[in-house]
Amino acid sequence: MSVNNNDFYKTALKVGLPITLSQLLMSSLSFIDTLMIGTIGEHAVAAVGVAGRVFFVFFVCLFGIYSAGGIFMAQYWGTKNLRALHQIMGIMMIIGVAFSFIAVIVSVVFPYQIMKLFTTDNVVIEYGIDYLRIIAPSFTLSAIAFLYAYASRSIHMTKYPLYISMISLSLNTILNYILINGYLGLPRLEVRGAAIATLTARLIEFILFVIVLMYFKNHPLRASVKELFSFTKTQLVNFIKKGVPVFFNESSWVVGQSVFYMAYGILGTKALSSVQISMTLSDIFVSLFTGISTACSVMIGNALGRSEMNLARHLANKFIKICLAVSACVTIIMIGLSRFIPYIYTEFTDETVKIAMIVTIVMAIYQIPKMYTYIATIGILRSGGDTLFCMITDFVGVWLVGIPLAFFGAIYLNLPVYWVVALAFSEEILKSVVFTLRVQGTKWLKNLVVE
Numbered sequence: 001m002s003v004n005n006n007d008f009y010k011t012a013l014k015v016g017l018p019i020t021l022s023q024l025l026m027s028s029l030s031f032i033d034t035l036m037i038g039t040i041g042e043h044a045v046a047a048v049g050v051a052g053r054v055f056f057v058f059f060v061c062l063f064g065i066y067s068a069g070g071i072f073m074a075q076y077w078g079t080k081n082l083r084a085l086h087q088i089m090g091i092m093m094i095i096g097v098a099f100s101f102i103a104v105i106v107s108v109v110f111p112y113q114i115m116k117l118f119t120t121d122n123v124v125i126e127y128g129i130d131y132l133r134i135i136a137p138s139f140t141l142s143a144i145a146f147l148y149a150y151a152s153r154s155i156h157m158t159k160y161p162l163y164i165s166m167i168s169l170s171l172n173t174i175l176n177y178i179l180i181n182g183y184l185g186l187p188r189l190e191v192r193g194a195a196i197a198t199l200t201a202r203l204i205e206f207i208l209f210v211i212v213l214m215y216f217k218n219h220p221l222r223a224s225v226k227e228l229f230s231f232t233k234t235q236l237v238n239f240i241k242k243g244v245p246v247f248f249n250e251s252s253w254v255v256g257q258s259v260f261y262m263a264y265g266i267l268g269t270k271a272l273s274s275v276q277i278s279m280t281l282s283d284i285f286v287s288l289f290t291g292i293s294t295a296c297s298v299m300i301g302n303a304l305g306r307s308e309m310n311l312a313r314h315l316a317n318k319f320i321k322i323c324l325a326v327s328a329c330v331t332i333i334m335i336g337l338s339r340f341i342p343y344i345y346t347e348f349t350d351e352t353v354k355i356a357m358i359v360t361i362v363m364a365i366y367q368i369p370k371m372y373t374y375i376a377t378i379g380i381l382r383s384g385g386d387t388l389f390c391m392i393t394d395f396v397g398v399w400l401v402g403i404p405l406a407f408f409g410a411i412y413l414n415l416p417v418y419w420v421v422a423l424a425f426s427e428e429i430l431k432s433v434v435f436t437l438r439v440q441g442t443k444w445l446k447n448l449v450v451e
Helices: 005-038 042-078 082-109 111-118 122-135 138-154 159-181 191-215 233-266 269-305 309-344 350-365 367-384 387-412 417-425 427-439
Strands: none
Touching: 005 042, 005 159, 005 191, 005 269, 042 082, 042 111, 042 122, 042 138, 042 191, 042 233, 042 269, 042 367, 082 111, 082 122, 082 138, 082 233, 111 122, 111 233, 122 191, 138 159, 138 191, 138 269, 159 191, 233 269, 233 387, 233 417, 269 309, 269 350, 269 367, 269 417, 309 350, 309 367, 350 367, 350 417, 367 387, 367 427, 387 417, 387 427, 417 427
């Protein structure tokens, strides 16, 4: 079975474009924030980069929890079962908020221990402690706001989350500019100013989501507390059954990414700073694939919920072709942009800038296998509940291939950080082969919400 091209692109753009724009805005403003923090010095950039890994770990684990719910929500929306959709949201909210409380406690009570895992530089550690303790409350605010933003994807209503992201992220950047440098008569707060700006933006984001749900009385995600928490034992068991592998998949992956940072940290503050610069640039392009994978997972999930297996497979193949074409273009663009790094980060030493240029080129080369595995996992296989296979494959790639190679390169071979990054990313090649074989099979083609 095929799908009309006009209908395909219309739906894909409706679902994916707002997500892409939202992520692109987030990554672009993060890039600008890094420039602002860069005026303080390399230590500040390294500190915010390391401390930001804590929020990144939390956010990706939260994404794992919500991805499990998203599998069911997309299929329930395919059959227009709002009651069941609200019940799944209730499960997601309980688990997500509980997890955020843990993240807050860890960030407030153990910031020194967290920073010490990544660096021995005392200046970097002190900056990072200040940043972590201030942004800690934003974890709970983000847990609730992200729940509604994620649920909006499953029901093809991504416009308002985009508007909210535009407002909160723009506010974040403006406040960064004012508070980091001490403009408008305010004190120069440097890294603490960046943290306060982030916390304020998260609070505004949370408030805006509440306003949207209160104002639009017929919004599909609007539900009473009783409706949210009326889920059945069967729904909870099914959520846990599919959700645990997704959560461990995302958490093991993101912890693995943080362990990679530990390997880079072994090579010094300059190495950490250069990787942070390159990551910030790379994240701008990753936003494209966030939108593509979201549209892919929602459209395939809707088809599977209606038991249209041939259509689901056709959609998967179509999205794979799009992913490969876009990632090839991104590779070329990133390599070109790497040449402009010396003109952007003028406050940094020539050595740090040169390393950042090479690291960016390395990341660009790995875009095709990296983004292919991203689409295959999040966009295709998980849509049919094939979560255990994804978890095992990702775990083997990160922990048994990438991490050992990265530390071997950093400790025993004492390689430059760009070679260590190349070794770390090599696991993407192995995963792309394994995921290709899985996608071509039929085990992931499942309707999970048959009444």
